[in-house]
Amino acid sequence: MTIQAKPQRSRLDPAPVPRRDWLGLSALGTMAGALLFGLIGLLRLPKAAVLASPSKRFRVELPQALAPGEAFVPPGRNVAIFRDEQGVWAISTVCTHLGCIVRPAADGFECPCHGSRFRSDGTVTRGPAPRPLPWLKVSTAGDAVIVDEAAAVPQGTKVA
Amino acid sequence: MAQASDALQEFVADLKRAPKRILETAFRTGPPSTDRTRSTFVFGNVFLHLHAVRTHRWSLRWTTTLGLGIATAAAFLITLVTGVMLMFYYKPYPEVAYESMKDIHFVVPTGRLIRNLHRWAAHVMVITVILHMARAFYTAAYRKPREFNWLIGIALLVVTLALSFTGYLLPWDQLAFWAITIGANIAESPREVTDALGITEYFDPGGLQKLLLLGSDEVGEEALIRFYLLHVMLLPLVLAALLAVHFWRIRKDGGLAKPADADARLAARREQETYPVFTEAPVKTYHLAAIVRGRTPAVGKGPENTVPSMPHLFYAELGVMMLTLLVCLALSVVSDAPLKELANPSVPENPAKAPWYFLGVQELVSYSAFMGGIGIPVIALLGLALIPYLDRETAGTGEWFGGPGGWRLVRFSAVLGTSAAVMIEAVAIRFGWLREWFPDVPQLIVTAVNPGTLLTLVYAAWSVWCVKRFQSARAGALALFTCFLCGFVVLTVIGTYFRGPNWEFYWSPAYWPKH
Amino acid sequence: MRKNKLLLLISSAGVLALLIWAAVEENILREWRRIQAQGRSEEGPLGVQLRQIVNRGLDTSDRCISCHVAMGPGEQGVTGAPLLKPHKPVVHDPAEFGCTVCHGGQGQATEKADAHGRVPFWPEPMLEKETMYAGCGTCHVTLGVPEKHRIKAAGAAFERLDCLACHRVDGRGGTIRPGGGGMEGPDLSRTGITGYDPEWYAKHLAKRAEAKSGPWRDAFGPISPPELELLRVFLDTRVAAPGWVEAKSVFLSSGCLGCHKVSGVGGDEGPDLTQAGLKDPGRLDFTYVAGKPVLENWFREHLLAPASVVAGSQMPPAAVLEERELAQLALFTLSLRRRELNDAYVPRDRMLATRFGRREFARDGATLYGAFCAGCHGEDGMGRRLTGLVSFPSVANPDFLEIASDEFLRETIRQGRPGRRMPGWLKENGLTAEDIDAVTAYLRSAGGVESRADGRPRRWVRGEARAGEQIYASSCSGCHGAKGEGGAGPALNNRVLLASATDSYLVETIRRGRRGTAMAGFAEPDPVRRTLASGEVEAVVAYLRTWEESKP
Secondary structure, eight states: OOOOOOTTOOTTSOOOOSSOOHHHHHHHHHHHHHHHHHHHHHHHTTSOSSOSSOOSEEEEEOOSOOOTTOOBOOTTOOEEEEEETTEEEEEEOBOTTTOOBOEEETTEEEOTTTOOEEETTSOEEESSOOSOOOEEEEEEETTEEEEEEEEEEOTTOOBO | OHHHHHHHHHHHHHHHHHHHHHHHHHSOSOOSOSHHHHHHHHHTSTTTTTSOSEEEHHHHSHHHHTTHHHHHHHHHHHHHHHHHHHTTTOOOSTTHHHHHHHHHHHTSTTHHHHHHHHHHHHHHHHHHHHHHHHHHHHTTTTSTTOHHHHHHHHHHHHHHHHHHHHHHHTTOBHHHHHHHHHHHHHHTTHHHHHHHHTOTTTOOHHHHHHHHHHSSSSSSHHHHHHHHHIIIIIHHHHHHHHHHHHHHHHHHTTSSOOOTTHHHHSOOOOGGGOOOOSSSOSSOOSOOOOOOSSOOSSTTOSSOOEEEHHHHHHHHHHHHHHHHHHHHHHHHHHSOOOOOSBOOTTSOOSSOOOOGGGHHHHHHHTTOHHIIIIIHHHHHHHHHHHHHHHOOOOTTTTSTTOSTTHHHHHHHHHHHHHHHHHHHHHHHHHHOOGGGTOTTOOHHHHHHSSHHHHHHHHHHHHHHHHHHHHTOHHHHHHHHHHHHHHHHHHHHHHHHHSBOGGGOBOSSGGGOOOO | OHHHHHHHHHHHHHHHHHHHHHHHHHHTSOHHHHHHHTOEETTEEOOOOOOOEEETTTTEEEOGGGTSGGGSTTOTTOBSSTTOOOOOOOSSOHHHHOSHHHHOSOTTOOSHHHHTTOSTTOSSOOOOSTTGGGGGGGTOOOOSBOOHHHHHHHHHHHHHTTGGGTOEETTEEOOOOTTSOOSOSOOOTTHHHHOOOTTHHHHHHHHHHHOSSSHHHHTOOOOOHHHHHHHHHHHHTOSSOHHHHHHHHHHTTTTGGGTOEETTEEOSSSOOOTTGGGOOGGGSOOTTOOSSSOHHHHHHHHHHOHHHHSTTOOOOOOSOOOHHHHHHHHHHHHHOOOOOOOGGGOOHHHHHHHHHOOOSBOOSHHHHIIIIIHHHHOTTSSOBOOTTSOOBOOSSOHHHHHHSOHHHHHHHHHHOOTTSSOOOOBSTTSBOHHHHHHHHHHHHHHHTOOOOOOOOOSOOOOOOHHHHHHHIIIIIHHHHOTTSOOSSSOOSSOHHHHHHOOHHHHHHHHHHBOTTSSOBOTTSOOSSSOOOOHHHHHHHHHHHHHHHHHOO
């Protein structure tokens, strides 16, 4: 090290050494990298890999005597299933406003929380709901119907 | 109008400069490239200013401390972080706890590794804290002015063991349940004495201890929630507070203990790393916080053998921390933390074993519950606590095995301590003890005369002899500590590997009888 | 400082390497990920993620479908790896019930060995394919199952009467006939659960009367009352698990309930078997067990040679020696694994058994004998003599039945032999009075001998007890014990025996003996044994009677 005799510079503030501390920098860098990698791993922990709730896809048997236009709500599920000559369809009964469960009404559905009203095909007629009730993916398996609450299909899709 | 546009321009300019200014106001000291900026880096940072700004070069040698204190702190940090992550998924109620452990192991992202890491770091912490205590003892680092810090260290040891013990119950498997059942019964062991004296009805510390520990008369959901509270909140807070005091005390005691001639023994330095201080002082490097009576590291000395903590001490600390992390991580990757069947109160584990660090105690407990569970541990802790107040010598501070007798005495005591423990155990295992010979012997006799007390007496006798022989309390302390350490190891080894069902002696688990 | 920098560098590099390895192992190398990567659904490649079936009512989270994806709800269309096959059609939808309720294993696990439960510290390994139906016992109870001959007869009757022409049962039958027809009747696989029309026979007859041709004419005909009864037994035991019912019938023919309780009914000498199928194989000793160290093999060995797996066991080995029946007994014991269930999931049969006290076995004499008595007294009632164990008397011995009155039989069964291994069965978890009557009647019919009363009063013997004592000591005590406590022969000082036996019974037994046993007739001349005259026999009986007062 050289102490350069520069004015306005005391011996307590010598000029910095021009060499790079490769060893130190690489050590710190590796440590930072390792800890960062570890941190990212830690941060992945809170996001659950698997949801502890019953599957969104479920099988249900429709009652024999279901009038066309009559809603069948399987117990414990938030869907309304309908059947007519053209086929079977399922509409989600989760209000698109803030998630309350709508009730089937004479002309469609109504939501008790903020007064949204829906037609029987799910479109909104009144209230704060921003979107129509989604139609859910339905498939048939023998006598039973398989509904997938997690998959939406275009309005009007009926499965024979 | 000219004023307004100036102000507006200034506003925009300030907005553009804001990001850089945010950084500048957060980190005001600048890069730590000079002695002064290195100092301000340390004392100007809330997290770092627990460190002294300058560290003595002797303290930085690997052989001075072996990095054990930092290793313990690092292990604690690892358990802290992994423990908090585990709290996202762990549920502290019976049965559900076990299921949540299974979920953590199988489906939680990184759950298996984090749980293993938590468990291994906990074990590593117990080992390093014991080794750290041994190091502090053997280098006589407890001497004036560091006596109180030694006591804080003893308290930290107890809290560490308590943390490990409370955490042991949380998985709620057979291992956990029965280990804690034993622990709680050890807490109840004063009954052995009060029953023998017939006074339990009026004075029952044993029963009270167990009730406080379990919240009930048997291990159940009350115990679990209680242990959970202790493990995740109360004990960590206590540990953190004690740690802060422990580190602060190091600073106030003048740094780590070192021999009186440390400066002379340090190798000559390369010029660039030593800066003279206080020769010219146009700019302040220390904030003077108060005027005190006493010595500080710096005043009244010549060119001192200190180096800036930043970066010397921090490289040392970081190195040890990453090494500890490496060891814990390696253990976690190759070996899963155990999880046996769901806890079943009607199916005792046989043998039901306490956590490994308590197996030495459990071995003693198999002879006398009170002596092994309370008596001897209390004697040991009391003895440890008194060391700095009984050894008031000054020769050999900071030296490994410093003091009269030195390494030879330690070596001999190790041999003596180990063989005494092995021999007494061998007699007890081969021939049984007291009650096998005299079926009607009163309980108090059995409490007073058992391998544990016998061993303690042998060690104490040897230690007293050393005090007389070397005319030094330190020699006695060296002898006694070494004997106890070796005795602890022997008993723990016996309890771990050679005790099988019904706590019978077996040369190997291969010989254990099937159910 | 250089050393510390090196330490930091190397440690950090090590940490980084280990973390990368751990990340790779968890996110790429896990087996379930590799399996799912091979899968394809209708929409394209399968999204790789953990999958589980959650059933809050049963408190299960089964992650089996992370590998067995095609068995998950709505995933039947997934193809790819051999593991990705959909579940065979079964009664209980796996999408609702999960997997472990029926199959056992560790549902929460995601590694193969852990999930299949074949790891230390998991007490309930997955059931093997051969014993799969044992899983039904987790929730269900079969009611009114008869002993094995009867159920075989019932099955044979069903086949013989050509019911399979129109009805399917357990995947068989309902054949389409060349002349037309067939597959016209309902599937009868589950009539034991769903029930069936009690008027079916009348309706069948009516249909037959109407029909001019076809299966109603060809395949169906009038059925006799005994065969109708057999058909009733058959239909009542159809629960879509024929192997399980058959296994139970073997159980009910082996006399296990004589010493063991199942669902609160049975004897007290052996351990309660209600949860035997849930024994933890990790705690058992398989040293002397052939084959894989699984629970059913342990049961099998236990049945063959009880003392080899449970030291000091007094259990007589199972009377059945056929390999198939041994396997069935093991299967049935494995099925005894009832667990606590949420009310919503308790099946009807179990509710009837636990709340309404319906018995799990049929109440006819043959079944009751098979269920409670056959283990000790033999399937044929001829008793069992086994080395190392007290011998069990023959109860269908013609000599015995001829002199034992029905009352004697009844009292013996009701009160047992206190102090000996025969328990009294008239108790809450034993047999009812009607049951005991049925067993008595069965013994009579099995032995084929009616009792022959001799008209004498119950006590008529007048003999010298002291003389009898000497004779007893020389002729009887060798088998019956010095004080009548028994040995190779039954205990004679037993209070119930002496109370229920008439003097004629005792005298005739001594005089005539019991054919086929070690008790020879002492009235007959014999080269080895001392022959006793009538007076001597009566003296012995008088001596036996002296034991009556001394008993409490």
